[in-house]
Amino acid sequence: MPDMRAIGFTHNQPIENNQSFFEFFEPRPEATGHDLLVKVIATAVNPVDTGVRRGTTERLDRPKVIGWDAYGIVTAVGEAVTLFQTGDRVFYAGAFKRPGTDSEYHLVDERIVGPAPTKLTPAEIAATPLTSLTTWEALFEQLPINFDAPKENTGHTVLIINGAGGVGSMATQLAHLAGLTVIATASRPETIAWTQSHGADYVVNHREDLVAQVHDLGFKTVDYILELSNLNQHWSEIVDLIKPSGHIVSITGSETPLDLRALKPKRATFAWEWMYTKSYYETPDMLSQHAILTRVQQLLDAGKLKSTLNKTMTPINAANLRAAHALVESNRMIGKVVITNA
Template sequence: MKGIGISRYGSVSQLKVIDMPTLPLQPDEVRIAIRASGVNPVDWKIREGLLQHSFPYELPLVLGWDGAGVVLEVGEKVHSLQAGDDVFFRPEIEKHGTYAEEINVPERFVSLMPKGLTYAEAASLPLVGLTVWQALVEVGNVTEGQNVLILAGSGGIGSIAIQLAKTLGARVTTTTSTRNVDFVRSLGADEVITYDQPQSHTLPHVFDFALDTLGGQHYLDAVGWMKPNGTIATIFGGPHESRPFSPVAVEKNIRIEYVFTRPDASNLHHIKRLVEMDRLKPTVTETYPMTVEGVHEAHMSNQTGRTKGKIVLVRERDQDIH
């Protein structure tokens, strides 16, 4: 089995084809022929070695933890899936990833693809969909009528978070650049804060819940805009990294929870249902071939921090990885 990854940490120059043995299928696993893989900041952060303390990998490592494809084979204890099913999934980030021809994944992490989506669209959803569901529903308990703040609403996570928050009945404010105002409004944002333009108003004590995808000063600004006893879910940094200290958060009794996205088929079933109800749409804005050069270009684009929606790698049927 071939994949694309690294034998040592570093820049995009370290990307290479990795030859991996085909592992035996465990009773609770499915073997999936990968047709597309989402690209996320965690991919290049791991490639550069920025998360070594959180994830002490043994190299070489196939990158990518967001996928869609076709089930080739199922283990003897698998009951919800069968060969030929189109599926989407997020594998365990501690193991080899989805920039690959095939992958073995436990059944409990795999869902049937939403009807009507391409593999690229489906592959754009698992990591961001799981993150947003676990942040807004499980941590934030967002309900109808609440005021919700989404930082970086035009990005992969933000673009899905806006849609889910609206589906939950919240009033949504998001931050973005001036050039993406129309885009985030098309997703359902009620109010937009443009970070590259001076603001004519302040937002004291407005929000019940905020999703922080940026950290730093953006996170501290969000703390200042929260209602007393509000909740902030943050995905910035790694699970063992400290957050900027805010005395305001202490004074206002703000609950701050780090969301470490976990693979979960039951959560993906919720995402699938919302897509099929036309309440949530994937936002794929860039696609690249699943080749070393394609991964190189995808990582360079994602590292600009200006990605609108999601970047996806696509592997055509029977295409060799090179």
């Protein structure tokens, strides 16, 4: 097999250091089983990228390649592949335990891949898979909300904590399309405006008292809460604001233990969402990520859902990857940053 170009790191270094990511060559992998070999055209950077890089404190023997969101062209398929063929354009968010998309070619299991939208640019497409899968699984699998029943959902309220980030920009749109009343949080004029333009009915400030602000809007409690930033910081507000028998989902985890006992008087339910669970454990419903991405592709091509792309860098190289990581690390990202060769 010929070599391919890749971008990686051996240990965490400040992102300003020009060795925090470097380019190198390694053998191009071969597609077997359910794998597709994809030529990567565009890739987005998410907080998981910066988290994994910063968490690599011990020096590795070989450079590690990360990166999850991708848009690209299938160049080879494994013998068990049935969903795609060579030449297909695809988008996906990949698997946590496999090498990433910051390389010229990338192997991915067909069951977590969707057919790429046809009416969007490569960068617009690469901005969408990880956040749409996370949102879809959080709202429509981990919470009892049926995306296809907007009439049934009308009058039900969701509070989305962190409305302008990558996931929030997708979540406000999908919750709005599902017929929910959306209260989303943002703290700066530009994030407030972005959140409103992505389907939020109301915006409250997560740096001020959320309980008082939601009450001032006329809501004593909300039916659902989607937590997308700093669960520990917002936990007591979540407990106060959830409706009796309401449902909460968190995608962020917690640094200190959560007091789940606080939910007992309201008999509220709490769920986690991890976008990688299905591929990590190869669950029987792993193929559902193919189905979700196919729905998302249809919504994007129909113009019902819009890409959350906000910043584009060209081409895919170490300098642009460092710049994109620096943006995401700032914790002030609005929508998505994508690095593209197209």
